[in-house]
Amino acid sequence: MTEANLDYTPLAEALSAASTIGVVGHVRPDGDALGSMIGLVLSARAAGKDAVASFGEPFVVGDEFGFLDLEALVPPREFPKGLDLAIVCDTSARDRVGSVVGRVESAGTVGVIDHHRTNGDFGDVTIIDSDAAATTQLVYRLLRLLDWPVTPQVATALYTGLVTDTGRFQYSSTTPEVHTIAGELIEAGAVPATVGQSLFEEVPFGYYAVVANVLGRAVLEEEIGLVWSVLYKSDVEAADIPPTATDGLIDLVRMAAEAGVACLLKETAEGVLKGSLRSRGIVDVNAIAGALGGGGHHNAAGFTIEGSPEQAIARVRELLA
Ligand code: 5GP
Ligand code: MN
Numbered sequence: 001m002t003e004a005n006l007d008y009t010p011l012a013e014a015l016s017a018a019s020t021i022g023v024v025g026h027v028r029p030d031g032d033a034l035g036s037m038i039g040l041v042l043s044a045r046a047a048g049k050d051a052v053a054s055f056g057e058p059f060v061v062g063d064e065f066g067f068l069d070l071e072a073l074v075p076p077r078e079f080p081k082g083l084d085l086a087i088v089c090d091t092s093a094r095d096r097v098g099s100v101v102g103r104v105e106s107a108g109t110v111g112v113i114d115h116h117r118t119n120g121d122f123g124d125v126t127i128i129d130s131d132a133a134a135t136t137q138l139v140y141r142l143l144r145l146l147d148w149p150v151t152p153q154v155a156t157a158l159y160t161g162l163v164t165d166t167g168r169f170q171y172s173s174t175t176p177e178v179h180t181i182a183g184e185l186i187e188a189g190a191v192p193a194t195v196g197q198s199l200f201e202e203v204p205f206g207y208y209a210v211v212a213n214v215l216g217r218a219v220l221e222e223e224i225g226l227v228w229s230v231l232y233k234s235d236v237e238a239a240d241i242p243p244t245a246t247d248g249l250i251d252l253v254r255m256a257a258e259a260g261v262a263c264l265l266k267e268t269a270e271g272v273l274k275g276s277l278r279s280r281g282i283v284d285v286n287a288i289a290g291a292l293g294g295g296g297h298h299n300a301a302g303f304t305i306e307g308s309p310e311q312a313i314a315r316v317r318e319l320l321a
Helices: 009-017 031-046 094-105 135-146 152-165 176-187 191-201 207-216 234-240 248-253 285-291 308-318
Strands: 020-025 048-056 086-091 109-114 125-129 219-221 226-231 262-269 271-277 300-306
Touching: 009 031, 009 109, 009 125, 009 135, 020 031, 020 191, 031 048, 031 086, 031 135, 031 152, 086 094, 094 109, 109 135, 109 152, 135 152, 152 176, 152 191, 207 226, 207 234, 207 248, 226 248, 226 308, 234 262, 248 271, 248 308, 262 308, 271 285, 271 308, 285 308
Parallel strands: 020 048, 020 086, 086 109, 109 125, 226 262
Antiparallel strands: 219 226, 262 271, 271 300
């Protein structure tokens, strides 16, 4: 169920009133989650607040995000208890907060800023706009309302969320406002070449073998418009690359023009698979992921499932039919 809350005033007032602020994103944060939490924390600090960001275990940030000001982050065990205000960014459901959830919920007020079709099951003060391209777009609007500083590092963090969640400004969510905000962030000091080179133009050489394995074992089921593949733990171990380096693989798997839906199953532990689903627009993959205990957006969603890849794909096939 989509819960919309487009009134920015309550959360802006909570931020103004708070002295101590913590910001978290979802587990295994992507560019939008990292950009939202780092951008909000750095701006809060520049506005004179005591602010810190974190996310649930595993506390790992990929090398490709090295251009962000990672000093804003502390490990989840160091995320303070009893803050005035804790804000959860870019997180579609409470269970995606992970191991830091107890510390978040010990805050006086819990805020949520999100653009997922979230079930709205958590947070005292929320901004939820599923039409937004990225959570950083919502954070930017909030900072403008507060008139808090957008330093070059804040701008870089917020720009990162826009670039990653719009697939480099080409998904249907890419509105004139997205480009306007991107332009304002560049004026404020974000450097597109720095962000783009690090995120999209550099991989460890070992990644080539992983790509070859995953694309080599891809299966096209043209009659149902599905393309799918599997990434095994052994692929990642043999290539000696960090697991975070595999986040872009789904973007290669989903390129088959014959398929409207793509699925990549990543083995995270023996018998445990993390599924990524992508749609070209007709099929609502959020509904499929939701039926499997996960969630996300209409065109991009995920879930975790136990069993073999064949068993997992059989479930996806059933739900597609
Ligand atoms: P990805 O496939 O890149 O991991 O995730 C795609 C989208 O689905 C993201 O918006 C992500 O937040 C969401 N998502 C991924 N996995 C899960 C999950 O297990 N549960 C929920 N609720 N959302 C997920
Ligand atoms: Mn996002």
